[in-house]
Amino acid sequence: MRRHEQLLPRPLRIVTIAILLAVVLLPLSYILFASANSDLAVAEGAYLPVTVDFTAYRKIWSTVELGTSLVNSIVVAGIVAVASCLVAIGSAYVLVRHTFRGRLTVLRGLLALQSIPGTLLLLPVFVIFASTASALGVQVIGTRWSLVITYLTFTLPFSTWVLVTYLRGLPRELDEAARIEGAGPLQVLLRVYVPLAKPVYIAYGLVSVSYHWNNFLWPLIVTNSVEARPLTVGLQVFSSTDQGIDWSVICAATLMTSAPLLAAFLLFQRQFVQSFVRAGIR
Amino acid sequence: MPGAFLTFAVIVFPLAVALYVSLLDLDQYTFRQWVRAPFIGLGNYISAVRESNLLHAVWVSVSNGVIVTLLTLPIGVAAALATQDSFRGRGLLRSVFLVPYVLPAFVVGTVWRVILQPDGVAVDVLGSLGIHTSLWLNGPLSFWALAVVQLWASWPLVYLMTLSGLQSIEPAIQEAAAIDGAGWWVRLRYVVFPHLKGAVSLGLLIGFLHSVNSFTLPFVLFGVPSPRDVEVLPVLTYVESFQNFRFGISAAMAVFSVVLIAIPLAFYLRAIRLDVGEKG
Numbered sequence: 326m327r328r329h330e331q332l333l334p335r336p337l338r339i340v341t342i343a344i345l346l347a348v349v350l351l352p353l354s355y356i357l358f359a360s361a362n363s364d365l366a367v368a369e370g371a372y373l374p375v376t377v378d379f380t381a382y383r384k385i386w387s388t389v390e391l392g393t394s395l396v397n398s399i400v401v402a403g404i405v406a407v408a409s410c411l412v413a414i415g416s417a418y419v420l421v422r423h424t425f426r427g428r429l430t431v432l433r434g435l436l437a438l439q440s441i442p443g444t445l446l447l448l449p450v451f452v453i454f455a456s457t458a459s460a461l462g463v464q465v466i467g468t469r470w471s472l473v474i475t476y477l478t479f480t481l482p483f484s485t486w487v488l489v490t491y492l493r494g495l496p497r498e499l500d501e502a503a504r505i506e507g508a509g510p511l512q513v514l515l516r517v518y519v520p521l522a523k524p525v526y527i528a529y530g531l532v533s534v535s536y537h538w539n540n541f542l543w544p545l546i547v548t549n550s551v552e553a554r555p556l557t558v559g560l561q562v563f564s565s566t567d568q569g570i571d572w573s574v575i576c577a578a579t580l581m582t583s584a585p586l587l588a589a590f591l592l593f594q595r596q597f598v599q600s601f602v603r604a605g606i607r
Numbered sequence: 608m609p610g611a612f613l614t615f616a617v618i619v620f621p622l623a624v625a626l627y628v629s630l631l632d633l634d635q636y637t638f639r640q641w642v643r644a645p646f647i648g649l650g651n652y653i654s655a656v657r658e659s660n661l662l663h664a665v666w667v668s669v670s671n672g673v674i675v676t677l678l679t680l681p682i683g684v685a686a687a688l689a690t691q692d693s694f695r696g697r698g699l700l701r702s703v704f705l706v707p708y709v710l711p712a713f714v715v716g717t718v719w720r721v722i723l724q725p726d727g728v729a730v731d732v733l734g735s736l737g738i739h740t741s742l743w744l745n746g747p748l749s750f751w752a753l754a755v756v757q758l759w760a761s762w763p764l765v766y767l768m769t770l771s772g773l774q775s776i777e778p779a780i781q782e783a784a785a786i787d788g789a790g791w792w793v794r795l796r797y798v799v800f801p802h803l804k805g806a807v808s809l810g811l812l813i814g815f816l817h818s819v820n821s822f823t824l825p826f827v828l829f830g831v832p833s834p835r836d837v838e839v840l841p842v843l844t845y846v847e848s849f850q851n852f853r854f855g856i857s858a859a860m861a862v863f864s865v866v867l868i869a870i871p872l873a874f875y876l877r878a879i880r881l882d883v884g885e886k887g
Contacts, residue, residue, distance in 0.1 A: 332799065368727070444860075449858075451848075452624060535709065541826070587709060590706075
């Protein structure tokens, strides 16, 4: 771009960027410093550490059981990502390529379901799970499966919508060409669309993992043991213990739990942003 | 297709259960046999309005959501405009700006809980600037603490939507305006802003829905039961169910929260193009 076409005059641009950088980075840098600081200094409000000490990073694995929660989070997020992707691509294909009555309603429903307050579904799902325990003798509450099942249902509308927005951008001729070659609808789906949607899978996996990392309310209610607890709840339970608050360990654990997500985001930033913008939602 | 039906069955069914439970007198004593709990019609709704903090919580949620949404607008747009022109390090800067958005809500909550603790770093820094505060996580200031943290976490969404809006402006229009000798403000005001309207208002709408529905942030920041000044609707609903065990009233509150978001949600559904052949 030539100089006179710039949107903001240079000084204004620099000031804006500087302020925003400070707003974003100061709180985060503080947590980094606090994780190496002594608990007393943190409680007194010191910004820079008095003595630098990284023992907090060792302690998080022993006192917080961060390892168990991390494994739980990864297992649950992984299963959910793969399973919902499989189901979603089928429904997305049908919604994009076939016209039938009520199709628009379904699309609208997909969107609306994302904004349903989590608190609305919380209680009924809890009631249903509790009933399966008494009626069928299957104890779902308290296990990792309770998380897998519910996340699957809660993320399906979103994953379907993401794939709908992607598939509709592919040319329709692909379908017809495959049909002429004698492929049935299922084959078209498996041979044409499943491979073509590859770019979405990465983005989608990220979105799904970040959904899991974000979800807090539900695991808080249905997991009550260290064995089943995901990261989110594990950290919270730790930071509300009564035995005097260990600020440096909280800060270290917070940083460690967000690190995988941030790393993934920085690696795949483009796919991440594109899928958010294309779907117009989070 | 079975997928879509499955989704609907699995979500519509709980919705129906939610509606039904909101008509029952369900508490920890009747919970085991919840189907047989006494049917009390709209009783829960009436007691939710009369006896609980429901209306107060609605007010806190909505006023906080509106304040946060209005403040994200100038910040998000300014950030997008500042990073639109190309310069060295722009890619990195864009990633940094999105970090608050990518961080999970419980991380954001924990970070700010450490910062805003009594005698913590926020109180210290503000004190050295001559602004003397003590309690951020309790009392009247907690409302603003919630707004500040929500704002910190949600402006990148408006930023992102503005960026995507900026991509759709053709450089030719910009050039024409520049050749006509229009200054930067005039160009922004009359050439750029009109093009951004759609994307930005969509961003604001999503942001508002997000902050009204937000549970994790206030929960992690303030704990439960929350201080009265930040008793937002999702937290109140949770406390009513899983701390007071008044399930029926809690379900009624959840239904209220749906009514609350129905209006912005309707606008949102109209704003997103549903059909094939257009960019969504």
